[in-house]
Amino acid sequence: MYFYARKRVSSPASRGVEGGYYDWRRRQPAETRRESANRVLLGQIREVFEASDQTYGSPRVWRQLQKNGVCCGENRVARLMQKAGLRAAVPDRAWPRTTVPDPRLLAFENVLERDFAAEAPDMKWAADITYIPTEEGWLYLSVVLDLSSRRVVGWAMKPTLGRALATDALEMALRQRSPDEGLIHHSDRGCQYASEDQREILTDHCMLGSMSRLGNCLDNAPVESFLSTLKTEHVRRRRYQTRSEAKRDLFQYIEVFYNRKRLHSALGYVSPMEFETQHHPSRETSLAAEG
Structure with a gap:
């Protein structure tokens, strides 16, 4: 007994469906509205961060964005900065002191007593x-x-x-x-x-x-x-x-x-x-x- 393979003939309709599928496979995922907004916001975050000489952490960056009229949440700013690797400067070494008292000189009493509040300048x-x-x-x-x-x-x-x-x-x-x-x-x-x-x-x-x-x-x-x-x-x-x-x-x-x-x-x-x-x-x- 002999079997003959039948040649598959695709219809125009099926070719259209298959073509659309493979076109979809080749396309990159479209950027969502949220991702687009985050990309724009990250650019604004970078501008503030660089303007501060890379010294601002997320709280100050967020405050500056608010002053610039950018509406966003502080946690969102912190998350985007962390993901982008934007980190403020942190102390990494001790510094020597310069206080050298002279026992021959009279010292003032501690009048301030840690009361650092002042109602007006130059008080x-x-x-x-x-x-x-x-x-x-x-x-x-x-x-x-x-x-x-x-x-x-x-x-x-x-x-x-x-x-x-x-x-x-x-x-x-x-x-x-x-x-x-x-x-x-x-x-x-x-x-x-x-x-x-x-x-x-x-x-x-x-x-x-x-x-x-x-x-x-x-x-x-x-x-x-x-x-x-x-x-x-x-x-x-x-x-x-x-x-x-x-x-x-x-x-x-x-x-x-x-x-x-x-x-x-x-x-x-x-x-x-x-x-x-x-x-x-x-x-x-x-x-x-x-x-």
Whole structure:
């Protein structure tokens, strides 16, 4: 018995069905509306992240997006950042301290007593010193922080750790702010802040000196936090060849980014200058007039 295979003849209808099936197999899955929205949002997240010099985590990125008019959830931002590998800078090493008390110099009492709240600018200032590594050697940075707005109101940078470092920063703050009598100036017990030059400036401007307890950095927590942020977000990610290069870069961070742009969690996620403008506009106007 012989069997003959019948040649299969497909109809035009069946060929159309088969062609559509194979066309579907060849096509890539279409992007969903949600995926498209996430792609656009991730682009906006990257812009904010890069504008912060890669220092913002998801809470600050989300806050900045809200200010930019982008409607999204904080958890969604965090999820997209994690998936894209966008991580904020974190501390990875300890930094040496610069507080060197001089037993021959008188120290101020701790008048501030960790009461860091201030109803208005230029009522309470906090000061501290740190140092920045460069290929030429250490660059010492002194800052004066207003505790109301967390704004850096005075700073100085020098290659040596002398008393002029602290006095120059304080004098800069006084030139810029012209505070009323009775301002509390708080610092650690370093010899730069206990010097006769420092005391003379405080007396001449009717300021009240205050100092942390020996070895207790929490007594000066806000300015310690600022210096930690500076090192974590900025300094440790750079390699300065010269002190001049470091000075230019630190100026950009303090005056251009931190004071004017960086969202501060203690201020409701606005920058120090925004905070002063929003809450004390008369103060900002008077400063602009004096300048």
